[in-house]
Amino acid sequence: MPEIDLDFGGVGQVPEGWFRLTCDKAVYKQNKNKDGWIINLQMHFTDMPEGNLPGTEMPYESFENNMVYDNPSLKPNSRWKLKRILEAFTGENFEEDGMKVSYTCSVDCDEFEDTGKCQHEWVVPMLQGETVVALIKGEDYEGRTLARVEKYVYDDGAIEFGPNMTE
Ligand SMILES: [Zn+2]
Numbered sequence: 001m002p003e004i005d006l007d008f009g010g011v012g013q014v015p016e017g018w019f020r021l022t023c024d025k026a027v028y029k030q031n032k033n034k035d036g037w038i039i040n041l042q043m044h045f046t047d048m049p050e051g052n053l054p055g056t057e058m059p060y061e062s063f064e065n066n067m068v069y070d071n072p073s074l075k076p077n078s079r080w081k082l083k084r085i086l087e088a089f090t091g092e093n094f095e096e097d098g099m100k101v102s103y104t105c106s107v108d109c110d111e112f113e114d115t116g117k118c119q120h121e122w123v124v125p126m127l128q129g130e131t132v133v134a135l136i137k138g139e140d141y142e143g144r145t146l147a148r149v150e151k152y153v154y155d156d157g158a159i160e161f162g163p164n165m166t167e
Contacts, residue, residue, distance in 0.1 A: 014138040014147040015045070015053055015063050020155060021134045022046045023089065026127035028103040037074040039082070039101075039124055042067065046131060068136065068147045088152035089130045102126070131155045 021043040031038045044067050048060040072082045079096050086094045086101065103122045105112035112118040135151040 013053060013056070013058070014136060014145050015048070015060050016137055018133055018135050018153075019048065020046045020131055021068055021149075022131045023127050023129065026124040028122040028124055031071075031073065038071045039074070039127070041070045041072070041085070041127070043070070044068065066147075068134070068149065070149050085152050088132045088154050089127050091154045091156070
């Protein structure tokens with residue numbers, strides 16, 4: 001009798017290791033509890049390496065352009081993480097005291113220009129379109145596996161990234 005191959009190896013997985021991410025959008029907004037601010041980073045896998053996820057026939061390249069999210073907080077006790085992210089994306093040094101990040105209205109409205117406030121989405125231009133090298137780990141979340149960024153490293157274009165890069 002013929003058999004149906006139900007090998008879904010790799011489905012629902014995320015590639016783990018060091019990969020390049022591009023930031024499509026960095027939204028400056030209030031957190032869910034409305035007691036602080038975050039930068040909602042909307043990134044995607046870029047330049048995925050050759051080869052398959054270990055133990056599967058799922059190529060790393062099939063994750064190209066898949067989204068990865070992170071929401072670094074601007075609260076003082078999380079600043080160290082934000083500092084690392086900013087440094088990895090820009091290659092510049094940020095001091096935790098006096099760390100300055102400019103944001104703007106995503107549609108450049110007059111109201112924002114005049115008053116510094118508006119109802120549109122606010123974005124952080126210096127992060128948008130930039131790449132970074134990130135250590136990705138899978139994390140279970142409500143029955144799904146999400147890609148979580150453990151570390152960010154400045155992307156000087158020379159890093160041999162991929163699943164085997166050492167930490
Ligand atoms: Zn606006």
